Amino acid sequence: MGFEPEAEQLIEDGPMARPYFLTGGRTRSDAGELAVEAMVAAAPDSAPPADAELRAIHELCQTPNSIAEISAKRSLPLGVARVLVADLWGSGSLEVLETTRSDDIAIVRRLLDGIRNR
């Protein structure tokens, strides 16, 4: 399901829309679920999206940001940020970087060493 032209128009009018208006009412993206700590970055040479909010997220992700950071920095509810990022991922504008598995001993060891030696 894509953005309805009417919905985009209303978003331009101001911040009074219900949060999920930005997602066309969807609480999930067709592209899939992303973890709150998943980092995303603008795909190399990807063009800025036309939609204002999507363009702002794409701009923010010129440096890698997590879903949670995008939510906080763009003042979007977490669920909304997740759907919009997943859409941008699905359309090829953003790349999803690696999140660790919770049983990755090597990563835990690097974290432990790195933080202990700060």
Add this chain to the structure above:
Amino acid sequence: MAFETAEQAQRPVSAKVVVSGGFGVGKTTFVAAVSEIAPLRTEAQMTSAATGVDDATFVQEKTATTVAMDFGKITVEAGLVLYVFGTPGQDRFGFMWNDITEGALGALVLVDSRRLDECFNAIDYFESRNIPFVVALNQFDGAPMHNEADIREALDLPASVPIVRTDARQSQYATDTLVQLLAHILETLAASASPVPAQRPAPVVTTDMRDRAANALAAERSA
């Protein structure tokens, strides 16, 4: 790391731990103490997890149910970022927990010794999902200094769950507590690393782990 390429440095790997505990126990303070950035606040709405948009349209309370969640960030090395998420303290925001804890390496359960019962839910949650956790007694002025055995009994904690003391107001103390959590996670992973349950954990890793745990403890004592 020396062998890390520029490509990897540009594509960081992220991991997550969570800080949990009852309302007002110092989760946000702790996140701020360990984070390299000012903690960020994100909001989630009930509709994101619990209901469809259409349902919420007719139930006014649900559209108004917003829960704030603070999180911090530690860039451990060029290619590795650790996020520290605080879970919403109140029980009624439990619907958020799965979302926040999914994929977490482990959890810190902050405890106010004057209100021990407020951490029961968090302990039950992490125990039932096999998420490694450490119980950290947060220092509050005027709070009784219970000994560890009493607290372990009151919380019905197995010996495998460490109980440590922390002070969320002090960055170094809080960071040391985070190190203790990571050491415990490493120990737990090393113990369960064997694919066949009957086998013993690899001894090399276990010895290494003891050294790390001892170092973490020494670091705490000297802090």
